[in-house]
Each structure stands twice: as structure tokens, then as C-alpha cells.
Amino acid sequence: MVKxxxxxxxxxxxxxxxxxxxxxxxxxxxxxxxxxxxxxxxQIKRGEFVAIxxxxxxxxxxxxxxxxxxxxxxxxxIRVMGYSTRExxxxxxxxxxxxxxxxxxxxxxILVRDVVMLGLGARKGxxxxxxxxxxxxxxxxxxxxGLDEEIWTKKFAELSGGQQxxxxxxxxxxxxxxxLLLDEPFNGVDIPSQNKILDLISDLRKKGxxxxxxxxxxxxxxxxxxxxxxxxxxxxxxxxPDEVLTDKNxxxxxxxxxxxxxxxxxxxxxxxxxxxx
Amino acid sequence: xxDMEVSEILTQPYMLRAIAGVVLIAINASIAGSFTIxxxxxxxxxxxxxxxxxxxxxFILLGVYxxxxxxxxxxxxxxxxxxxxxGYAPKEETNTAIGISxxxxxxxxxxxxxxxxxxxxxxxxxxxxxxxxxxxxxxYLMTFVTFLSLMIALLFYKAFLFISFDSEGATAFGLNTKRxxxxxxxxIAVSAVMLLKGVGAILxxxxxxxxxxxxxxxxxxLRDVFVYAFIIALVSGFVGIAISFHFKVSPGAIASLLxxxxxxxxxxxxxxxGD
Numbered sequence: 001m002v003k004x005x006x007x008x009x010x011x012x013x014x015x016x017x018x019x020x021x022x023x024x025x026x027x028x029x030x031x032x033x034x035x036x037x038x039x040x041x042x043q044i045k046r047g048e049f050v051a052i053x054x055x056x057x058x059x060x061x062x063x064x065x066x067x068x069x070x071x072x073x074x075x076x077x078i079r080v081m082g083y084s085t086r087e088x089x090x091x092x093x094x095x096x097x098x099x100x101x102x103x104x105x106x107x108x109x110i111l112v113r114d115v116v117m118l119g120l121g122a123r124k125g126x127x128x129x130x131x132x133x134x135x136x137x138x139x140x141x142x143x144x145x146g147l148d149e150e151i152w153t154k155k156f157a158e159l160s161g162g163q164q165x166x167x168x169x170x171x172x173x174x175x176x177x178x179x180l181l182l183d184e185p186f187n188g189v190d191i192p193s194q195n196k197i198l199d200l201i202s203d204l205r206k207k208g209x210x211x212x213x214x215x216x217x218x219x220x221x222x223x224x225x226x227x228x229x230x231x232x233x234x235x236x237x238x239x240x241p242d243e244v245l246t247d248k249n250x251x252x253x254x255x256x257x258x259x260x261x262x263x264x265x266x267x268x269x270x271x272x273x274x275x276x277x
Numbered sequence: 278x279x280d281m282e283v284s285e286i287l288t289q290p291y292m293l294r295a296i297a298g299v300v301l302i303a304i305n306a307s308i309a310g311s312f313t314i315x316x317x318x319x320x321x322x323x324x325x326x327x328x329x330x331x332x333x334x335x336f337i338l339l340g341v342y343x344x345x346x347x348x349x350x351x352x353x354x355x356x357x358x359x360x361x362x363x364g365y366a367p368k369e370e371t372n373t374a375i376g377i378s379x380x381x382x383x384x385x386x387x388x389x390x391x392x393x394x395x396x397x398x399x400x401x402x403x404x405x406x407x408x409x410x411x412x413x414x415x416x417y418l419m420t421f422v423t424f425l426s427l428m429i430a431l432l433f434y435k436a437f438l439f440i441s442f443d444s445e446g447a448t449a450f451g452l453n454t455k456r457x458x459x460x461x462x463x464x465i466a467v468s469a470v471m472l473l474k475g476v477g478a479i480l481x482x483x484x485x486x487x488x489x490x491x492x493x494x495x496x497x498x499l500r501d502v503f504v505y506a507f508i509i510a511l512v513s514g515f516v517g518i519a520i521s522f523h524f525k526v527s528p529g530a531i532a533s534l535l536x537x538x539x540x541x542x543x544x545x546x547x548x549x550x551g552d
Contacts, residue, residue, distance in 0.1 A: 118447075
């Protein structure tokens with residue numbers, strides 16, 4: 001097990017990338033009698049960028065919830081920085097989470113400040129009053145995702161889709177996580193905003209932050225990620241993008257042949273077309 | 278009575294109780310009403326207030342059979358039960374669960390009332406309500422519950438806001454979302470019951486939801502939603518009392534009419550503002 005002293009301090013650069021950020025051993029999960037995931041074993045090293053992908057119902061979101069400790073496997077075990085996900089209090093301080101924008105309800109005048117401070121408040125004690133220093137941390141987080149400080153007092157609902165995603169990213173980063181989990185970060189976001197988010201996340205690599213993306217379309221990430229995990233109720237393939245994105249693996253996951261095109265840099269891009277991921 | 282001096286009218290005990298009732302209703306409309314809008318559970322207010330009738334009827338029935346109890350306690354228990362059922366149901370089925378509880382409670386209410394016909398008026402009075410008929414006992418209970426709601430809302434403000442904005446994120450950030458959801462829904466249900474004696478089950482929806490819905494359209498931040506909701510409910514209540522006193526109509530109905538009218542004007546205002 002990784003000892004506490006082995007952790008790099010948040011935001012401090014480190015070469016110690018051999019520490020396993022997440023390990024999963026023979027994990028099985030069922031909703032009632034329905035088997036969602038079986039025999040899921042993998043290791044993600046500290047500082048790695050990993051995309052988790054697969055068709056609808058393949059278990060992507062369930063795996064995310066298992067890593068967060070929201071769900072517990074019926075068999076096997078997941079460890080985050082050496083801690084079992086059953087020790088939620090410990091792992092919560094290590095993980096920053098960015099939810100799907102579609103799951104958010106902003107039909108009331110919640111401000112950017114409120115959104116960011118909710119994340120910090122949850123970590124520092126939800127019933128404790130907000131301190132000026134906490135607010136400074138929040139503003140720094142907003143600046144770190146390339147947004148102006150003026151946005152701090154704007155209504156969240158009035159921002160563009162890309163700006164909203166960056167605010168949610170700032171909320172996740174404000175707690176200085178060791179691991180960042182992003183659930184469909186590019187849904188409803190235009191391509192320039194996608195690129196901005198990707199540039200920001202790429203900067204985290206220098207700080208040794210481990211990043212997991214749950215995406216139905218892996219293409220926007222292909223040039224940035226180290227590994228892809230292809231799911232279909234189990235791990236179909238896990239490794240470098242060129243190892244995973246093969247005709248055989250894609251047929252195994254999606255049940256149909258998906259054309260692959262190669263970009264100038266030599267990356268294989270699956271053309272999902274009407275295959276819904 | 279209309280030829281009485283205003284100062285004389287304002288010192289009448291029933292008038293003072295009505296004014297105090299309006300202030301308490303406005304506080305509930307601000308706290309519970311705003312969170313009802315944030316959490317998007319408006320139907321719970323209608324469901325809980327009507328379920329409360331069954332609870333009141335049951336406790337009156339128990340009284341008839343030698344087990345005396347305050348009907349408002351029964352009303353509170355049934356309203357909280359509706360809130361718990363709403364919280365237990367999957368998110369996409371919340372309104373269905375509230376609707377079924379509503380229907381079941383009304384069936385029970387009518388069943389209990391048919392067993393105690395001579396006391397039925399007591400239950401029906403909760404359906405209509407009257408600010409001028411509030412008793413000191415009603416006000417004490419309303420004050421206690423309103424104070425409790427205020428304290429809970431202040432203590433768990435951030436948690437309630439987090440689960441309303443982003444339930445999934447709140448869970449991921451380590452909040453016990455289920456527990457806070459039950460607490461928030463119960464707070465809303467209890468507030469709905471507190472308004473029963475004043476405006477009646479039929480109009481609770483108007484007085485608890487409309488002021489907050491209107492302020493939600495007009496406010497530029499969360500604090501203003503609470504402040505505007507309080508002001509709209511308070512002014513609607515006071516105008517309702519004034520008009521009803523002179524024209525001998527229901528104060529709750531006038532207040533609710535005003536609060537709902539403000540909501541429609543707030544929609545227009547937002548449209549003209551181009552939001």
C-alpha cells in the first residue's frame with residue numbers, strides 16, 4: 001500500500017510517476033441481478049492521462065462511480081493512491097470530479113462564485129462559513145482555467161457551454177486534486193472551447209495529476225492521452241491508443257466494424273458515424 | 278366594522294394574529310419556497326399540503342375514539358411521509374410518487390372524514406384556511422416550526438444548494454446527498470403544513486411557490502431570490518388582509534391572487550429584459 005508520505009503535495013512537480021494512482025483487482029459490479037461490470041483489473045500510474053470509452057451501457061459511468069467510492073463492488077477491490085474506495089473520507093480529498101453538464105440544474109441565479117465555493121465548501125466542511133482565504137483559492141482556480149476574474153460574480157446560466165465546463169473544471173481543481181475525473185467533458189462544447197479545456201488539462205501533466213476522461217467519442221483526446229480503456233461490461237482492451245483502436249477490439253466493443261482513419265500525425269481515429277457510443 | 282379607525286383595526290387581536298401569520302408565511306415562502314424552486318420540486322408543495330389533510334383527519338378521528346391529539350401534528354407527519362416518499366423515488370419518478378401519495382392521502386382524508394361527519398368542518402377548514410381565524414396556539418406552532426426551518430436552512434444552506442444544483446457532483450464531493458435530500462424535502466413539506474391554517478391547502482401552492490418563482494425570474498443572485506420572495510409574499514399577504522377587511526372576501530385568496538399575478542408579470546419583465 002502506498003504510504004501517506006509517498007504522496008506528492010498537490011501542485012508540486014514530481015518525477016515519482018511509478019506510484020499507482022488507481023488499481024482495480026477483479027472487480028465485479030451488479031445493479032440488483034444485472035451484471036454491469038465483471039473481471040475489471042487494471043493499473044493507472046500517477047500522472048497518466050487515460051480515456052475510458054465504450055458504447056452506451058458498457059459500464060463507463062459505473063466504473064467512474066466505483067473509483068469515486070459512490071458504489072462499492074460486490075467482488076474485488078479498487079484502490080486510489082493506495083486507499084480502498086471504502087475509505088471514502090480519505091479518497092475524497094484526492095479526487096476532483098467534473099460532472100456531465102447535462103446533469104446540472106441551473107434554472108436559478110447561482111453565480112460562478114457559488115459554484116466554485118460549493119466544491120471547496122464540501123471539502124472544508126459544508127456547514128462551516130466561507131473564509132476570505134477560501135474565496136481567494138476559488139478565484140485562483142478560475143484564473144487557472146483561463147477565465148477572467150470578472151466572471152466570478154456572473155450568473156452560471158448566462159455563460160457559454162465552454163465557459164460553464166471551465167467553471168466546473170475550476171471547481172474540481174480548486175481542491176488541488178491528485179486525480180481528476182471528467183465525465184463527458186466535451187458534451188455541448190464547441191471545438192475551440194474543447195481545445196482550450198484540453199490545453200488546460202495538458203498543463204496538469206507537469207504537476208503530476210492523473211486524469212481520467214469518460215467519453216463516448218475518444219477522438220478529441222487522442223493526441224493527448226497515454227492510454228485508452230475500451231469497455232463492454234468488461235475490459236475489451238487497455239493500453240496505448242494504437243494498441244486499443246484496432247478493428248478487432250472495436251468490433252468486440254461496438255458489435256460492428258468502425259472505419260478508422262489516420263491523421264497526419266499518425267494517430268488512428270475511429271469514425272463512429274451512427275454507431276452510438 | 279369598516280367604519281372603525283385604522284389604528285383601532287390594527288390593534289384588534291384577530292388582526293394582529295393575521296399580521297403575525299403573514300410575516301411567518303412570508304419567511305416560509307422565502308426559505309422553503311426558494312429551495313422548492315432551486316430543487317425543482319414545486320409539486321411537492323401541493324402533494325404535501327393535501328396529504329396533510331389526511332393526517333389531520335386521522336388525528337381528529339383518533340380524538341373521537343378517545344386518543345386526543347393536535348390535528349396539526351397528524352398533518353405534519355403525513356406531509357413528511359410524502360416528502361420521504363418523494364425523496365425515495367428515483368429522480369425521474371419524483372412527481373409520479375408525489376402524485377400517488379397525494380391521491381392516496383386524499384382517499385384516506387375522505388374516508389376518515391366520512392367516519393367523523395360531525396367534525397368534518399375542522400378538516401375542511403384546513404383546505405380553505407383563513408388568516409383571521411388563526412389562534413395563538415397556531416401562531417406559537419408556526420413560530421416554532423419557522424424558527425426551526427430557518428436554523429436548518431442556515432446550517433445546511435450550502436448542502437441544500439449543492440444537491441439542488443448538481444446532485445451527482447455533490448455525491449462525488451463527499452456529501453451524503455440522500456440524507457440532505459430527505460431533510461430538504463421534509464423542510465419544504467413542513468413549511469407547506471405551516472401555511473395550511475392561514476391560506477388553506479388549495480392556496481398553499483400559490484403562497485409558497487409563486488413568490489419564490491417570481492423572485493427567481495427577477496433576481497440577479499441567490500440572496501436576492503430569498504429577499505424578493507419574502508417581500509412579494511409579505512406585501513401580497515398585507516394587501517390581501519386590507520382588501521378582505523373592506524370587501525369581506527378571503528384574505529388568503531387575494532394574497533394568492535396577487536402573488537401569482539406578480540409571477541406572470543415577472544415572466545413578462547424577464548422577456549422584455551431579453552434574458
